[in-house]
Amino acid sequence: MESRVLVYGAYGHTGRFVVAELVRRGLVPVLSGRSTTALDELGAQVPGSEVRPASVDDPAALDAAVRGVSAVVNVAGPFLDTARPLADAAVRAGAHYLDVAAEQAAVQGLYDAYGAPGAAPDVAVVPAMSFYGGLADLLATAATTGWDTIDAVTVGIGLDRWWPTRGTRITGERNTATRLVVDGGQLVPAPAPAPEREWVFPAPIGTQTVVGVPFSEIVTMARHLPATRIENYLASVALGDVRDPATSAPQAVDEHGRSAQVFVVDVVVRRGREDRRIAATGRDIYAVTAPLLVEAVVRLLDGRAQERGVLAPGEAFDAQDFLDSLSAEWLTIDTP
Secondary structure, three states, X not given: OOOEEEEEOOOOHHHHHHHHHHHHOOOEEEEEOOOHHHHHHHHOOOOOOEEOOOOOOXXXXXHHHHOOOOEEXXXXXXXXXXXXXXXXXXXXHOOEEEEOOOOHHHHHHHHHHHHOOOOOOOOEEEOOOOHHHHHHHHHHHHHOOOOOXXXXXXXXXXXXXXXXXXXXXXXXXHOOOOOEEEEOOEEEEOOOOOOEEEEEOOOOOOEEEEEEOXXXXXXXXXXXXXXXXXXXXXXXXHHHHHHOOOOOOOOOOOOXXXXXXXXEEEEEEEEOOEEEEEEEEXXXXXXXXXXXXXXXXXXXXXXXXXXXXXXXHHHHOOHHHHXXXXXXXXXXEEOO
């Protein structure tokens, strides 16, 4: 298995979790991003790593950065700006591409670019392989196994709080595209005003008020799940934290560098009179993205995944096996 994986945005908050997880899994991180100084500082802390600075508006520099790597992992938002240049560079180099985009338009942009007739790449392009996007997609895919039709997929994201990173704030400001849900089997604009409801999450979250806030999982699921309706909801307390400029950035409280934030991603699927439910519980939405992303990289490199074309997470991987492989230290899966 080829071992060199380029991490673009390696010195960012999520990037550091990803670099650490790559090292833990025996892969060699190639550190990349815009800031040479930040990369050099991080490289001094990661023995055996290589530093390759590049800007997304410099195709030649990107080509040099991705040369000789087996996969490109993009954790540098806003993905509306970074996804296409990095994916294009990865495809030119014959490397798999993955990112952690929560922006629906960034994901749809890659689906449109590489899903057109004759445009399928010879490598895998898997956007949104993260807490927002990939996790709910894998959960819904596992829950609907064996169903050829789906009446509804409803996702509830329960957070006890949200300490947003600087990158999250910048991405939110950049992401002004109309948010989408699936209704009548088609992607359509989300209702306005956003709906609110009470959601009874599994422990430790419990009952929360949630608001309709569609993320990239709507677009990924719409790509491959035959559902008439797909919608998702976010805890209103977390939404308030993100909207408050005074909310601090996350602070590490354990040996992994995770914050004290607790989450539950709760997915309910329905076909006729049958309902199924599956939930994932864990700590720190930024930290948990690392094992999700790196597990995806490992499966692409060792052949346990579909290795060609632009793909949703549930298309690329065996969803239940993927979820079962994740350490309970990071994620607990429950099917009540």
